[in-house]
Amino acid sequence: MPTSFVGQIVSPIQGLASFIPPLMYILCVTFNRFTQPAWMQYMSLPHNYLQHETEVALRIAACASTFVLLRFIESAFTHLGNQWHLIGRREKPKVVQTGPYAVMRHPLYTDMLIQEALFVLMFWSYAPLVGLGITAGAFAVKMPIEEDLIMMDPAVAAEYRAYMQRVPARVIPYLW
Numbered sequence: 001m002p003t004s005f006v007g008q009i010v011s012p013i014q015g016l017a018s019f020i021p022p023l024m025y026i027l028c029v030t031f032n033r034f035t036q037p038a039w040m041q042y043m044s045l046p047h048n049y050l051q052h053e054t055e056v057a058l059r060i061a062a063c064a065s066t067f068v069l070l071r072f073i074e075s076a077f078t079h080l081g082n083q084w085h086l087i088g089r090r091e092k093p094k095v096v097q098t099g100p101y102a103v104m105r106h107p108l109y110t111d112m113l114i115q116e117a118l119f120v121l122m123f124w125s126y127a128p129l130v131g132l133g134i135t136a137g138a139f140a141v142k143m144p145i146e147e148d149l150i151m152m153d154p155a156v157a158a159e160y161r162a163y164m165q166r167v168p169a170r171v172i173p174y175l176w
Helices: 005-031 052-081 108-122 127-151 157-166
Strands: none
Touching: 005 108, 005 127, 052 108, 108 127, 127 157
């Protein structure tokens, strides 16, 4: 586990930023008889640019895309096996380089960022963009911490260094 203050708080911040927007939306709409409260409507995306049917289709497509992302997560966890942990050292560490890990070093973070972007369409609101920004910022801080921890482990440091050169993309191929 990281010992720095930043290293210890970045995961909870990222978790809150990822889960508060959908949880807030679901609870507020549910307790408001399944309609958006007035304060939430102020953050809505504009309704005058698209036909209503197109807006509904985009929202449904965003919801359906969540199921595709679930398959992506399943694939990532399948390839990770017993190597998954929030942050910290494993007893028998190894560098996972198959499946989505052959394309990017942090595919689960990619999934979370895509899901946060889909929340914008699903909820038809700007509010999830705040969570997306905080989550992306937290990942920008968290990934170097995680990779430094891996590089400090003599059992996998050389292999991970070679993996970093072979797979330069942390989250988004050719961009980040």
